[in-house]
Amino acid sequence: MSEKGCNNSSCDKSSCEGCPSKQGPASFQVDANEYSCIRRVIGVVSGKGGVGKSMVTASLANRLAAKGYKVGILDADITGPSIPKMYGVHGPAEATEDGKITPCYTENGIALMSINLLLPDETAPVIWRGPIIANVVKQFWTDVIWGDLDFLLVDMPPGTGDVPLTVFQSLPVNEIVMVTSPQDLVQLIVRKALSMAEQMNIPVKGIIENYSYFKCPDCGKEIQLFGKSHIDEEAAKLDLKVLGKMPVEPAFAEAADRGEFHRVENPYLDVDFE
Helix, strand or coil: CCCCEECCCCCCCHHHCCCHHHCCCCCCCCCCCCCEEEEEEEEEEECCCCCCHHHHHHHHHHHHHHCCCCEEEEECCCCCCCHHHHHCCCCCCCECCCCCECCEECCCCCEEECHHHCCCCCCCCCCCCHHHHHHHHHHHHHCECCEEEEEEEEECCCCCCHHHHHHHHHCCCCEEEEEECCCHHHHHHHHHHHHHHHHCCCCEEEEEECCCCEECCCCCCEECCCCCCCHHHHHHHHCCCEEEECCCCHHHHHHHHCCCHHHCCCCCECCCCC
16 A cells, blocks of 8 residues: 555455354354454464563564455453554544545555444543443444454453453364563463463463573674563473564664554564464
């Protein structure tokens, strides 16, 4: 796309019949709208904030889009949305006559919906109670015209509160990716988030460690800023696959600050959803 911003979907009602996301709700799941056909839903989860979950979400989306898949990102982190800024995408998202919402699109063609694309002032804080926030996330599934997508990545808020519970119960999540950092305290919190996923019967694809090290720009030595990583041992205990060890990479942060994350190719991830 030549311009970052909002655009109408070309998907029509007839093209979405028979799609997996249209097979009807099971348990507490809700239906996607008649104009959305989403084949796989991947949740990106963390036990606590500040571990780079949004950067992992965007990196995975870029990777899939580069392979030719049709990809979307549902930014479920309502009180701390960062995905639109990373891609330099601004609203307002447009509404249709029947009350549906069209997503915005990144430069590399990723469909995107975030609360920042609906607010009159994208810098305004979202001071809402949990149930209201959870309902907004559910509406991002039911009311956004996602069109024909191979993958929808859900960037979830940290922890095990209302919103993750709503996503797990209301959306047909196929599997989740867990994001963590090397600190021992974070590893403890990861176990809580994994336990929640297990209780909700959501398969875990694997775990990604961020901030694993910093490579000295002069000598190339890998410096472990947060101490020695124990991700391999922890993953083995939990019977999980390590999907990547991401260093502190200033170039990624700079691209996000410039709104040019669509240019980022993250070589530190080993994730295959095919």
